[in-house]
Amino acid sequence: MDGAAAPNSESVLGRYRAMIGDGQLAADPAQRLAAEQLDRLWRRLFHYDPHPKAPANGWLGRLLNKRRVDEMPVDYPSGLYLVGEVGRGKSMLMDLFFDAAAVPRKRRVHFHQFMQETHARLHQLQIAAPEADPMAALADLIAAESALLCFDEFQIHDIGDGTILARLFQALFDRAVVMVATSNTLPDDLFRGKPGFETIKPFIALLKSHLDVLVLDAARDYRRERLSTVKTWLVPADGQAERALDAVFADLIGDTMPRAKTITVFGRQLPIPLSAAGVARFDFSALCAQNLGSGDYLAIATHFHTVLIDAVPILSPDNFDEARRFITLIDALYEHRVKLYASAAAEPAALYVAGDGVAIFERTVSRLEEMRSVTYGGLAHLP
Ligand SMILES: Nc1ncnc2c1ncn2[C@@H]1O[C@H](COP(=O)(O)OP(=O)(O)O)[C@@H](O)[C@H]1O
Numbered sequence: 001m002d003g004a005a006a007p008n009s010e011s012v013l014g015r016y017r018a019m020i021g022d023g024q025l026a027a028d029p030a031q032r033l034a035a036e037q038l039d040r041l042w043r044r045l046f047h048y049d050p051h052p053k054a055p056a057n058g059w060l061g062r063l064l065n066k067r068r069v070d071e072m073p074v075d076y077p078s079g080l081y082l083v084g085e086v087g088r089g090k091s092m093l094m095d096l097f098f099d100a101a102a103v104p105r106k107r108r109v110h111f112h113q114f115m116q117e118t119h120a121r122l123h124q125l126q127i128a129a130p131e132a133d134p135m136a137a138l139a140d141l142i143a144a145e146s147a148l149l150c151f152d153e154f155q156i157h158d159i160g161d162g163t164i165l166a167r168l169f170q171a172l173f174d175r176a177v178v179m180v181a182t183s184n185t186l187p188d189d190l191f192r193g194k195p196g197f198e199t200i201k202p203f204i205a206l207l208k209s210h211l212d213v214l215v216l217d218a219a220r221d222y223r224r225e226r227l228s229t230v231k232t233w234l235v236p237a238d239g240q241a242e243r244a245l246d247a248v249f250a251d252l253i254g255d256t257m258p259r260a261k262t263i264t265v266f267g268r269q270l271p272i273p274l275s276a277a278g279v280a281r282f283d284f285s286a287l288c289a290q291n292l293g294s295g296d297y298l299a300i301a302t303h304f305h306t307v308l309i310d311a312v313p314i315l316s317p318d319n320f321d322e323a324r325r326f327i328t329l330i331d332a333l334y335e336h337r338v339k340l341y342a343s344a345a346a347e348p349a350a351l352y353v354a355g356d357g358v359a360i361f362e363r364t365v366s367r368l369e370e371m372r373s374v375t376y377g378g379l380a381h382l383p
């Protein structure tokens, strides 16, 4: 390696090495290759600023805007398209790169959010100036905001999005915007097999001509491994436990958007405050201080492979109803091999030590202990 390319502590490789050095990351040859490629891009983007922000109006703005396209930087680098299976470290590597990037105007955004913004902004631009080309106007706006765009979980959801993206990305590339994206899908497989694939093909070709495709063939699913070592019963139920549950939830749902929904139980609607991708999150009180019964708990246990419960309290003899419901809930979750993460005021054995049904609660304690085991974590959900 020549001296100029030696990693310093600010570079992508330097940061990557430091994380391996202090044990945050396990060494992985495929990730190392990706880090090297991101490092090369990091170097080429040092203070990358193709179009210093121009005033939008006035003669100066018009002049600068007019000069833009003719003044494409000679050194306009290709972006990167990181593709691989889940848990291989795509987002981790892109974030590492993004944080390191010494680019004055840069943005990292989940692609789903970017797409929603794009629809909203196009709509606004159409209303504001019905005669003008909204795509060029939008590309001007985006290029003024960001010379580097990092998209997490790039995807084409439908043909309408594909058509918009084809025009928008061409306009952004014309404005020398550099993109880095992560995705679960190779460009050539985006939208494959769906009606309209032929229409999307030119866009795929455009993507491939501006972004180098890098397959991240990491050896392990690090997300799954990390989750298997995460504590599943967090005591006490403080802010730290809440953030740990936030992280578990985010890790499990990946690119899907969490939302409130209802599931139907014997013709009734049971509200689920927050769920996505087969994962649901509840406060203890929403589950066990309401008038819910075994039918509701069975519906939850069959519907979701993982349940997160915030703030399980210590139960006194006066809380017999809560204790009874909690017993029924844990039975349902256990029988259906649902994975449980909870924050609680105490360890299972200290939750309910006096009151009616204490003897039955011992079974619940034993089940909760078993549900914490690695073996239970590896069992398949029984819907
Ligand atoms: N080499 C590694 N060693 C330890 N943990 C890792 C490694 N690579 C990734 N991780 C962790 O594994 C999890 C999944 O990584 P992530 O980048 O989200 O995967 P992807 O985006 O490919 O699905 C993250 O918590 C990440 O920090």
Ligand SMILES: [Mg+2]
Binding pocket: 090, 091, 092, 152, 153, 182
């Ligand atoms: Mg990811």
